[in-house]
Amino acid sequence: MSTTIMVRAEHAAGERRVSATPDSVKKLTAAGATVLVASGAGAGALLTDAMYEAAGARIVAPDEPHAADVYFHVRPLEPAEVAALPRGAVTIGTADPFTHPESVAAARDRGVTMLALDLLPRISRAQSMDVLSSQSFVAGYRLVTMAADAFGRMFPMSMTAAGTLAPTRVLVLGAGVAGLQAIATAKRLGAVVSANDVRAASADEVRSVGGTFIDLDLETADASGGYAKALGEDRARRQQELLTPHLVASDIVITTAAVPGRAAPRLVTAQMLAGMRPGSVLVDLAAESGGNVEGSVPGERRAVEVAGGTATLIGARNIHSDLPVDASKLLGMNYANFLVPLLTDGTLALDFSDELVAGCALTHDGAVTQARIAELLEGAAR
16 A cells, blocks of 8 residues: 655744655655645745646645655654644654654654654765755855855955955864865855864865864864764863964854754853954854854844954854755655655555664654653653
């Protein structure tokens, strides 16, 4: 029996991405699935209902319940949305379970299988499904264009008959996918780019995209899955001290550091920020998870006092939706690439011995399947 997939319209304010595109619908239907798309779901990404229909999807009313086997979503589902799903349904999308544990509890109580693509093991087989990497790629580019819009100068060094313009100096803190894309984008615009990260592999990665790696002569801090681990208080303070001269010498600072399941590490304090040049710009990708820069607020751009003037501090908020066409194109294929191997003659078969399924499953058969989340929910219930 063909598996029915529901592509929901996103309701979060400002969210313009969609979890499937006509191209990914073609891939899903070719694997034998039936695809329902809520009318208008792709409008924010310039995808019309007619485009989905031409790809083989069926358009349905967005505000009516529709029985399906699998529900695609971009943003974490709200508890009420989970509670309205059919028992035994499967959800596929991002869940951010440490921030939204109540939604995980709702899925457990409803008997819904919640598959969180933001928890996929970062192994070679998962690269084409990795929503964190694809969206970080988009975010890294957007961080630089946001900084350029706020900065009062051009990026490249230019020699003209009227004089020479010095290049903009960009500092990137955190060299994961978003950081590397920010380095590459700033470099393409002509900036002089330097970067730092606490992971052992980051020096070579920074150099590979044209940046200069800042070696602080500190021990590396690698965690599993290619992530950085949280630093101790003394180690974090020493990192801030060593970063300060590089910070104050920069025109633009872009921060992208994150630790899964924890608040973002504080890389730039208010005292460090006060030493920057007038007119400088800081963009904090981690503003929504606590902020790499002290005082950054998600979605807010504000002036901060520095010696001799002000600098601009921008807290990023869902910046992937600033580029919804490309972000949705990548997301749609991430979802399809994950689901299609789980379909046999169009029927979904979840194999929990598969490390990808087991790694991203949050709930199944009325139980929370991730130990850390189960402990979090148990602690909250006490």
